[in-house]
Amino acid sequence: MARITLEDLNELDDESLDEDEEPMDGEEQNRLFSHWETVASTHQVTLPQEMAGPIVQMTQHNQAREPVPSVTLSQHEKCEEVAYEERMYPAGKWACITKGEPMYEQSISMGFMKLMRYICKENSIGRYLGMTVPVLNEIHLSKEGTELLPDVITAYYLPGEFQLNPPLPMDPEIHIRERPPLHVITRVFYGTTTEETILREINLLWELLGSVDTVLRDTYMVAAYENPGIPQRRNEIWFIRRAD
Structure with a gap:
């Protein structure tokens, strides 16, 4: 898929x-x-x-999408436009699934198809839970940093009403995880999300940041916000600050 x-x-x-x-x-x-x-x-x-x-x-229900809570810490401009910004996401519960298909697109698709069924009905309360954005895809790079490793974690943030008591998934591949606070450096990009475009965006953000020791170099996130029918749809690449 x-x-x-x-x-x-x-x-x-x-x-x-x-x-x-x-x-x-x-x-x-x-x-x-x-x-x-x-x-x-x-x-x-x-x-x-x-x-x-x-x-x-x-x-x-496609118009009712709850944003994942966050706080913008700073914005950094280049040529009078925001080049990237730093955000803090609080700890929260996410429904996560890992897929390791040959192509990135296949992994995120197979993962989200299962999350869709969890969101819509295949959960312990048997009802539609509501959609949140962005959906995150956690990726890992090879030691050389030239390719994505197969395993991709696709994560859906539980809406606020379910944070204290998340409905349990019927699918054993889906796990509810309490993720710690996440401090990220994020840059917007538009268009498709393929291995090629993701690697390009990672390299572009490293060029903007220069040498930074406080950021992970093997784990990144791709945040998905919009409809692929929009030619220049919004996505973000997230760099993860190391925990203190």
């Missing part, structure tokens, strides 16, 4: 439903699923029928 991500699910903005609108009928649901089969096929993926329900739910 490849690149059926959170961003893909919002591609049908014109077809999405407000909560006050009537539920989709069978014909509309079939049309929606057929659309995603086409999307999947362009990524060399077969979309399983079990994704029909979660796709409808995510499409209906």
Whole structure:
């Protein structure tokens, strides 16, 4: 399965439903699923029928997305534009899954497809939990720093109402983790997220920072915010400050 991500699910903005609108009928649901089969096929993926329900739910709720809480510590400009900024994310509970497919796009897609089902119904309370952004993809580089290692951790932040008592996942591959506070240096980039573009963005941010000993060099995060139907959609590369 490849690149059926959170961003893909919002591609049908014109077809999405407000909560006050009537539920989709069978014909509309079939049309929606057929659309995603086409999307999947362009990524060399077969979309399983079990994704029909979660796709409808995510499409209906695509306007209600809770931001992951954070505090901006500083912004750094270059040529009168923000080149990068530092943020602090508090400790919190995340639903995480690790996938190690041949391609980065495949790993994040397979991971998020499972998280989708957890978010929509396959949890201990059997209800839609709500979407948060960004979805994080934790990546690791080879010792040479020239390629991504296969394992990618895809993480979904539990909405505020579930932070104290997270619904348990039905899927044994999904784990609820209490992540410590995260201090990151973050730079926005636009477009697709592939191994090539990610490595390029990592190198660009290192050029801006210069020599910094307080940042991890083997672990990074890619934050996904927007719909891939937007040609210049927003993503971020995150460098992680070492804990004191």
